[in-house]
Amino acid sequence: MTLCHYLVLSGLLFLIGLFGALTRRNVIGILMSIELMFNAANINLAAFNRFLHPDAVIGNAVTLFLMAVAAAEIVVGLALVVAIYRNTNTIYPEKMDLLKG
Amino acid sequence: MEHIVFFTLSAVILVSALCVVLLRNVLHCALFLGLALLGVAGIFGSLGADFLFAAQIMIYVSGIAVLVLFVVMLAGSKSMLHDKQTNDQYMPAILICGGVFWGMWAYIGKFSGVTASAQAKPTTALIGKLLLSEFAVPFELISLILIVALVGAILFTRPEELK
Numbered sequence: 001m002t003l004c005h006y007l008v009l010s011g012l013l014f015l016i017g018l019f020g021a022l023t024r025r026n027v028i029g030i031l032m033s034i035e036l037m038f039n040a041a042n043i044n045l046a047a048f049n050r051f052l053h054p055d056a057v058i059g060n061a062v063t064l065f066l067m068a069v070a071a072a073e074i075v076v077g078l079a080l081v082v083a084i085y086r087n088t089n090t091i092y093p094e095k096m097d098l099l100k101g
Numbered sequence: 102m103e104h105i106v107f108f109t110l111s112a113v114i115l116v117s118a119l120c121v122v123l124l125r126n127v128l129h130c131a132l133f134l135g136l137a138l139l140g141v142a143g144i145f146g147s148l149g150a151d152f153l154f155a156a157q158i159m160i161y162v163s164g165i166a167v168l169v170l171f172v173v174m175l176a177g178s179k180s181m182l183h184d185k186q187t188n189d190q191y192m193p194a195i196l197i198c199g200g201v202f203w204g205m206w207a208y209i210g211k212f213s214g215v216t217a218s219a220q221a222k223p224t225t226a227l228i229g230k231l232l233l234s235e236f237a238v239p240f241e242l243i244s245l246i247l248i249v250a251l252v253g254a255i256l257f258t259r260p261e262e263l264k
Contacts, residue, residue: 001107001147003215009111009144011205013118013137015198020122022194023187028127028173032134035165036118039141042153050148051212054219057227060150061236064228067160068243072250074165078172079254085176094188 006047014040027084027091031077038070106147114140127181131173135166149221152228 013036020033042063049059085091088098117140120133142157173181232240 001103001216002213004209004213005107006144006148007205007209007212009114011202011209012115013141014205015202016115016118016122018201019191019194019198022197023191024122025188026127026181026186028169028176029122029130029186032121032130032169035134035161035169036121036137039138039161042157043141043144043148046145046148046150046153050150050221051215051217054217054221057224057231060153060224061228061231063150063153064156064232065236065239065243067156068247071160071165072246074168075250075254076257078168079257081172082176083257091176091181 003047003051006043006051010040010043010047013037013043025092025094027081027093028078030093031074031081035070035074038066042066103147106143110140110143110147113137114144123187125183125186127173127177127186128170130186131166131169134169135162138162138166149224151223152225 017033017036017040020036021030024030024033045059045063045066049056053059081091084096088096090096114137117133117137121130121137124130124133138157138161142154142162145153145157
């Protein structure tokens with residue numbers, strides 16, 4: 001396997017996540033797409049670590065930090081979804097129009 | 102053997118990621134998200150990152166995917182199971198994705214033919230040493246971020262009468 005295979009895989013995964021974040025109507029769907037993009041970045045970091053610097057583990061350590069940040073992001077995001085759902089009874093972004101007055 | 106493992110995992114990841122993005126039923130999307138994350142764990146395994154393999158399963162598959170499922174159950178309504186879940190902007194989205202891929206391809210092409218030079222080694226001990234020496238400050242900061250996220254989540258979701 002070459003580095004190129006892993007980069008193409010993570011590129012396609014990132015694009016699928018980007019497509020989902022742009023086209024989903026549902027906040028939970030958007031958050032799930034963002035998780036896919038995070039995972040694409042993680043694959044990239046691990047692949048570069050393995051192929052270009054096989055003796056170092058800094059890529060793996062940074063991936064761990066990314067996982068922790070992604071976990072914090074999804075926790076806060078989902079808490080916001082629940083809070084918005086309680087107040088407006090919807091999880092569709094186009095219906096969250098309280099600021100329109 | 103390596104090829105079979107890689108292409109099987111890739112197929113699992115990409116197909117389930119497409120299901121996450123395209124399916125109507127949000128519950129199925131959340132389950133396919135778990136499958137895609139599991140496939141990424143397998144890719145970490147094939148890259149020789151053994152600690153990441155375990156961390157991916159513990160944090161993503163059994164943490165984040167389950168949390169998403171919780172919220173789908175909690176904030177979902179029956180209409181979410183069959184209503185159209187995508188907007189009408191798929192054409193601009195495809196164009197943006199095509200542009201991004203075209204940009205990526207210019208850089209991916211530079212790494213064609215790079216193969217792994219050495220056998221993969223166990224990484225756990227090395228990561229532990231790195232986190233407690235060179236990366237000690239970010240390591241402590243990340244724990245601060247996690248505790249802040251935890252407190253924030255409790256603050257946002259507490260019942261009205263406690264405010």
